[in-house]
């Protein structure tokens with residue numbers, strides 16, 4: 001009867017082992033291997049220790065001769081165990097059972113460490129989340145300010161960039177028109193001066209006519225002098241007139257020369273003024289037009305840049321919004337830390353209950369598992385688990401298991 | 404608005420805080436029902452975000468205790484739990500909860516509940 005219960009008990013241990021492997025996320029082969037190890041250890045332990053041998057100090061240890069016992073053996077007729085004579089619990093050496101009980105303790109330690117570790121990871125992520133959110137709100141604010149500066153201007157009295165550029169474009173256009181009008185006026189002025197130069201030339205031609213007239217009047221004076229000399233005393237009055245006529249002629253020639261010189265100087269001066277005016281007008285017009293063109297191009301670039309900047313600010317805002325949504329998604333995912341923690345807590349509770357079931361079953365059977373307190377056994381299992389563990393956290397949890 | 408976030412999970416408390424603070428609210432944290440009742444003494448809150456599964460005093464026990472404290476009973480409660488089941492929802496609402504959200508929750512849903520309850 002006791003043996004029968006023992007086998008049922010072995011099956012329970014196997015179930016616990018399977019649960020532990022599932023809890024720790026071990027692979028199916030590992031689970032099978034552990035299950036098999038559990039069963040063989042239980043069978044071997046039971047088989048090697050069924051024969052009653054007195055314990056040196058405490059209650060006698062029973063060896064169960066069931067080395068080749070299959071799992072289904074519970075159904076076959078089994079030799080009944082002899083009840084212990086005294087009321088003391090029977091100390092049994094069941095390596096599989098002891099191993100399983102120790103492994104449960106290690107599994108518990110490993111699983112118990114998971115919530116702390118995931119919580120630390122979650123907090124590290126949340127810290128980064130907060131940093132990132134801080135940065136995204138800064139970026140969003142910059143984009144907003146930038147956009148406001150573009151569309152509303154910077155503070156009182158400052159028109160927005162786009163408006164300023166548009167206004168400048170208007171000013172340049174009207175300046176260009178003014179310059180064109182001024183250049184036109186200058187050109188017309190130069191033309192008028194050139195016409196005046198031509199008029200001066202005509203004046204000089206007129207002076208040539210005066211010279212001809214004085215030459216002819218000089219000839220008349222000469223003839224008159226000859227005639228006056230011929231008529232003698234009676235021509236005295238004529239001689240006076242001839243003298244006056246000659247003086248007049250000389251004065252006219254002198255005057256005409258002076259006027260001619262003046263006109264030549266004036267014409268030359270006019271010519272140089274016309275040439276300089278035309279040259280300067282063209283140069284200034286060219287310079288101003290060049291400057292206007294550069295200013296116009298600058299304004300056009302500014303208008304284009306303000307459009308690009310507006311787009312840029314909008315893109316930044318959109319990007320910040322996407323990042324914020326993603327960050328919210330991260331926060332949502334992190335809530336699984338609480339969910340997995342509760343699941344692990346549930347699993348640990350079940351594991352504790354399973355351990356208690358084992359203790360109760362042993363107690364009901366009046367048995368004491370002497371192997372579970374064996375330090376060498378515990379260290380051997382610790383070594384196996386350490387060799388197999390893949391993470392630092394798992395190793396640390398395994399190392400923390402004490403008696 | 405002033406919120407009291409009650410949850411035994413520090414991760415959850417932090418996440419709830421971030422969501423509410425992001426919307427411009429103030430948040431105080433409590434680890435379980437008893438802690439929440441202690442924090443509600445002398446300090447006024449506009450809303451309580453309450454977990455159900457907690458040590459010391461769970462959410463349902465808190466809701467029951469709240470009924471006997473007129474000042475606390477007036478404060479609206481949003482239940483936020485992993486036990487997102489109809490039976491739990493009914494139980495919580497019967498005990499006086501004003502809104503019920505499952506975990507993991509979405510920030511928008513929490514803020515929508517806040518808006519519905521407080522108009523902000």
Ligand SMILES: [Mg+2]
Pocket residue numbers: 410411412454455456457
């Ligand atoms: Mg909880």
